[in-house]
Amino acid sequence: MFSFTLSALLPSLIVPGIILMVKGIKAGGNKRRIAIIIPCAIIFTFIASIALLNYELNKTIGTFSGSEYEIITIGEDTYKANYDNVYHSSDKGRLLGRVLFDSKPDDKNIEPMYVWEIKGTDNYIYASWAYDGTIYKKVQ
Numbered sequence: 260m261f262s263f264t265l266s267a268l269l270p271s272l273i274v275p276g277i278i279l280m281v282k283g284i285k286a287g288g289n290k291r292r293i294a295i296i297i298p299c300a301i302i303f304t305f306i307a308s309i310a311l312l313n314y315e316l317n318k319t320i321g322t323f324s325g326s327e328y329e330i331i332t333i334g335e336d337t338y339k340a341n342y343d344n345v346y347h348s349s350d351k352g353r354l355l356g357r358v359l360f361d362s363k364p365d366d367k368n369i370e371p372m373y374v375w376e377i378k379g380t381d382n383y384i385y386a387s388w389a390y391d392g393t394i395y396k397k398v399q
Contacts, residue, residue: 338395
């Protein structure tokens with residue numbers, strides 16, 4: 260959804276903005292230049308933030324597996340679902356990315372989990388899948 264929106268929105272905003280800016284700079288004074296540059300800068304910032312959000316949401320960092328999706332593997336680290344901890348979903352920090360189900364090619368209907376770090380610790384992460392979220396602890 261985001262990629263289609265970005266691909267349609269980007270040229271429709273940037274190209275006319277550049278044309279107007281060039282025409283405005285040639286035709287007008289400083290007030291006109293500012294009146295053209297500021298909206299173009301705002302639009303560019305908005306588009307760049309949407310692109311960054313799209314990148315963060317779609318960055319695949321690992322896999323999850325198990326009968327109850329209790330194991331997450333990110334690089335060399337393995338995390339296991341941990342229901343006996345002091346952390347809560349409100350302790351989540353920055354978004355790390357998404358993890359995909361580690362399965363056979365015919366099991367493609369399982370949605371990815373999105374993973375956040377837990378503030379103040381390197382041993383725990385928070386993973387959310389649809390409406391359900393779980394705390395995972397790093398296995399040594």
